[in-house]
Amino acid sequence: MADAAASADKSIQVKLVLLGEAAVGKSSVVLRFVSNEFQANKEPTIGAAFLTQKCRLEDRVLRYEIWDTAGQERFHSLAPMYYRNAQAAVVVYDVTKAASLDKAKSWVKELQRQANPHIVIALAGNKVDLVNNAAASSSSTTEETSEDEPDDATATPAELAQAASGDGLRAVARDEAQAYATEAGLLFFETSAKTGEGIVELFTEIAKKIPIEHILASTRGGGANRPGGAASGSNAQGNVNLDANNQTPKNACNC
Amino acid sequence: MTAKLGPAELDIGVDGGIQHSLDPGKLVAMRRWILCIAIVNFDIDTGPIVDQMYPSASLDAGLKENIAFSSFPDASSAESRTEIHSFRVRHAAGGALETTTVQDGFMYGFAYFLQRRDQALKRGFLQRSVVILTHLPYPSLFTVVISKLAPLYFEHGTAMLETACHNIANWSAPHPGSTVEVGFLGGVYAVAIPQGPDDPQFIETSSFGVQFDAHQHILASIPPLTTLPSSLQSPGSPTFTMAASQTPSILSLCRSFLPSLWSIWECLILCEPILVFAPSPSLSSVLIWWFRDFIRPLPLAFDFRPYFTIHDHDFPDFVPRAKMKGVATSKSAAYASPPKSGVVIGVTNPFFESACSHWPHVISLSAEVAAPNAITKAQTMSRSTSHKGRERGSVRSMLAPTDGPSKSRSMFDFSLSSLSHARTPPTSVQSQQTHVGPAPGWYTKTHARYISKDRAFIAQLEAAVAKGGIAEVEGSWAIRQHFSNRTTAMLAPLNRYLTSLIPPAGKGARLRPFNDADFFTSLETHGSALTFRSSAKRRAFYERWMRTLAFGAWLAQAEERIVGSGVLRQ
Numbered sequence: 001m002a003d004a005a006a007s008a009d010k011s012i013q014v015k016l017v018l019l020g021e022a023a024v025g026k027s028s029v030v031l032r033f034v035s036n037e038f039q040a041n042k043e044p045t046i047g048a049a050f051l052t053q054k055c056r057l058e059d060r061v062l063r064y065e066i067w068d069t070a071g072q073e074r075f076h077s078l079a080p081m082y083y084r085n086a087q088a089a090v091v092v093y094d095v096t097k098a099a100s101l102d103k104a105k106s107w108v109k110e111l112q113r114q115a116n117p118h119i120v121i122a123l124a125g126n127k128v129d130l131v132n133n134a135a136a137s138s139s140s141t142t143e144e145t146s147e148d149e150p151d152d153a154t155a156t157p158a159e160l161a162q163a164a165s166g167d168g169l170r171a172v173a174r175d176e177a178q179a180y181a182t183e184a185g186l187l188f189f190e191t192s193a194k195t196g197e198g199i200v201e202l203f204t205e206i207a208k209k210i211p212i213e214h215i216l217a218s219t220r221g222g223g224a225n226r227p228g229g230a231a232s233g234s235n236a237q238g239n240v241n242l243d244a245n246n247q248t249p250k251n252a253c254n255c
Numbered sequence: 256m257t258a259k260l261g262p263a264e265l266d267i268g269v270d271g272g273i274q275h276s277l278d279p280g281k282l283v284a285m286r287r288w289i290l291c292i293a294i295v296n297f298d299i300d301t302g303p304i305v306d307q308m309y310p311s312a313s314l315d316a317g318l319k320e321n322i323a324f325s326s327f328p329d330a331s332s333a334e335s336r337t338e339i340h341s342f343r344v345r346h347a348a349g350g351a352l353e354t355t356t357v358q359d360g361f362m363y364g365f366a367y368f369l370q371r372r373d374q375a376l377k378r379g380f381l382q383r384s385v386v387i388l389t390h391l392p393y394p395s396l397f398t399v400v401i402s403k404l405a406p407l408y409f410e411h412g413t414a415m416l417e418t419a420c421h422n423i424a425n426w427s428a429p430h431p432g433s434t435v436e437v438g439f440l441g442g443v444y445a446v447a448i449p450q451g452p453d454d455p456q457f458i459e460t461s462s463f464g465v466q467f468d469a470h471q472h473i474l475a476s477i478p479p480l481t482t483l484p485s486s487l488q489s490p491g492s493p494t495f496t497m498a499a500s501q502t503p504s505i506l507s508l509c510r511s512f513l514p515s516l517w518s519i520w521e522c523l524i525l526c527e528p529i530l531v532f533a534p535s536p537s538l539s540s541v542l543i544w545w546f547r548d549f550i551r552p553l554p555l556a557f558d559f560r561p562y563f564t565i566h567d568h569d570f571p572d573f574v575p576r577a578k579m580k581g582v583a584t585s586k587s588a589a590y591a592s593p594p595k596s597g598v599v600i601g602v603t604n605p606f607f608e609s610a611c612s613h614w615p616h617v618i619s620l621s622a623e624v625a626a627p628n629a630i631t632k633a634q635t636m637s638r639s640t641s642h643k644g645r646e647r648g649s650v651r652s653m654l655a656p657t658d659g660p661s662k663s664r665s666m667f668d669f670s671l672s673s674l675s676h677a678r679t680p681p682t683s684v685q686s687q688q689t690h691v692g693p694a695p696g697w698y699t700k701t702h703a704r705y706i707s708k709d710r711a712f713i714a715q716l717e718a719a720v721a722k723g724g725i726a727e728v729e730g731s732w733a734i735r736q737h738f739s740n741r742t743t744a745m746l747a748p749l750n751r752y753l754t755s756l757i758p759p760a761g762k763g764a765r766l767r768p769f770n771d772a773d774f775f776t777s778l779e780t781h782g783s784a785l786t787f788r789s790s791a792k793r794r795a796f797y798e799r800w801m802r803t804l805a806f807g808a809w810l811a812q813a814e815e816r817i818v819g820s821g822v823l824r825q
Binding site: 015043045046047048049050051052065067070074075077078081082084 | 278407411414415417418419421422425436437438439440441443
């Protein structure tokens with residue numbers, strides 16, 4: 001614990017919030033980043049879950065304090081509580097559901113209107129494994145669409161069946177999302193929490209874009225501005241891998 | 256300014272879909288910290304009732320009733336207001352609470368009470384408390400938790416309770432001596448857990464050290480801090496921020512009896528019963544938590560109630576039957592007895608003044624401190640119109656002028672004046688002194704002080720009171736340090752003598768018996784760091800202390816520590 005406390009002191013705290021429609025895989029993206037794991041049939045998030053993960057960037061260590069918000073509509077009004085004071089946001093959509101991009105766009109609008117003006121926003125088109133599989137193999141293997149949260153209203157059995165069938169999977173063209181992201185000034189990645197594709201890159205690029213000097217300056221300014229505060233203490237999450245560099249090379253977050 | 260939702264929306268959450276249970280794994284994880292979050296409403300027929308518990312918990316009716324009454328202020332004001340206070344109610348180990356670790360036979364409640372006008376309700380007011388129920392006596396932590404949660408609950412409804420419980424379920428276990436990082440409703444805090452319930456926590460010796468930042472670091476077991484982080488305050492809701500920042504400092508609370516603190520400390524050490532009158536549950540509970548903290552590291556050997564109501568099931572233990580004559584009670588289980596030793600209770604109902612006139616030590620707080628809206632303009636509204644058999648003079652005595660000096664304002668006078676100044680802005684009445692019970696101060700019938708006061712320190716404190724602001728906060732910490740040091744100094748001669756009772760290596764597995772005469776010889780020889788008014792007083796003080804429950808508790812704990820440390824086996 002002493003080690004954890006000591007290294008926490010040196011790292012730069014970055015509050016990051018995940019937003020997006022229900023069942024697009026927000027919690028799975030976080031779980032992949034934090035624990036390098038993937039869980040099929042993850043239960044829906046209630047309110048928001050809190051996790052931490054470190055990310056090395058050149059000679060600096062960023063410590064992400066991640067608020068993984070619930071996608072269910074009934075929790076929508078709680079979102080400001082989580083994106084307030086956040087330095088970064090990941091807005092997630094599902095590449096196989098066109099409507100989820102619309103929802104992502106509305107989150108981006110809300111963030112740009114109401115969040116910290118320096119917030120770094122990344123758009124992530126998740127579940128790209130479903131699309132890749134369809135392209136790579138024409139066989140209709142019963143691919144588990146396990147990122148879908150079972151209780152979600154948006155993931156109808158019909159959609160799941162369609163996804164599993166490998167037909168017409170991609171509902172959002174990469175170019176279309178990329179064009180939108182560029183126009184709106186967002187980072188953009190297609191990701192797969194299931195295979196890990198794009199996940200580390202996503203968080204690494206965010207780390208690069210975070211105005212670290214700005215955070216450090218505001219921290220020195222006093223404790224009222226929480227970002228970057230030298231929180232000590234052990235990790236709240238037992239399964240958090242404190243050192244991303246100890247993971248497989250593919251997942252190393254050392255840019 | 257105030258909450259957006261009406262009571263109906265609050266009850267069903269933002270758009271329904273609330274599940275009243277957690278999955279078993281999460282429930283177990285959450286219950287390491289809290290039992291549940293209760294919502295207490297005012298029922299026009301029965302008074303306060305526990306309306307909802309998230310997650311659901313099976314508590315027996317008596318305990319629920321105790322919780323309900325302890326969650327509401329005794330005396331209400333007509334103003335829209337919020338107030339944070341805490342309480343401690345007895346519950347038997349085991350039974351309905353088998354899923355919670357019962358630590359000391361009591362359950363702790365941390366309540367956030369909201370009242371606002373609502374013409375849609377029959378009573379004309381929405382009155383509701385959000386209450387954290389827990390077995391952990393961590394006032395500092397749970398004051399932060401409730402002041403963050405409750406305003407959001409009043410804004411967003413039941414979904415917040417769900418969210419809060421899921422957050423808490425993700426916290427690591429509160430292992431003794433650990434520092435746990437907790438994420439709660441968008442905030443992140445580092446919480447230092449004490450080694451044991453009787454170990455005092457200090458910033459200097461905590462894992463935070465010089466980096467301590469009150470905005471994000473919490474010493475779980477200390478009394479609530481005077482000021483709470485601005486990050487905890489809900490934006491755009493002045494009524495909510497007030498509650499979060501209203502926690503008074505110990506210095507401001509004790510201002511009217513600073514020179515008596517040394518006597519009060521002695522009474523706490525000697526397990527004397529002390530009755531505290533306060534104008535509000537929040538002031539009462541804060542003071543009682545400070546008192547509880549003063550005696551660390553001495554094992555807790557008295558019962559303390561941060562906020563005690565006449566409806567508490569232990570009421571008959573504290574108020575003998577003779578004192579309840581003439582008060583309508585249908586099922587009084589009271590028996591005549593002097594107050595128990597080792598009971599420190601905080602009350603806000605003036606009924607206790609006559610009912611507890613036989614108590615030897617009384618403290619009365621003034622409401623001028625902190626001056627939140629919550630404690631000004633106290634207009635008594637009857638708690639209930641039909642409390643069959645539970646009246647005990649509650650409403651009546653609250654409305655009756657008190658017997659105090661004419662200078663004091665009774666609740667009744669006050670209610671009249673607030674009615675006649677209904678349009679006066681709150682600031683104009685904040686300087687008015689209001690109190691319950693006798694005039695502010697310390698009253699003792701029996702206690703003659705043993706130790707010396709520190710006059711230079713009193714002067715410093717008085718200067719700090721005059722200065723106010725940060726000086727007052729620093730003065731409060733100084734008081735805590737001062738009396739904690741005294742408790743340690745008081746124990747030093749005992750610990751010194753105790754080490755002489757360790758048998759030579761291999762000559763026994765227990766300490767030799769504590770011999771009073773030998774101890775006093777040791778005390779005469781080595782003296783004490785604590786300055787007594789005379790050596791006779793010093794001896795008298797220890798003689799008296801050795802007859803209290805505290806002595807037995809200390810000896811048992813000390814012996815256990817020595818035996819457990821393995822010195823006896825070497």
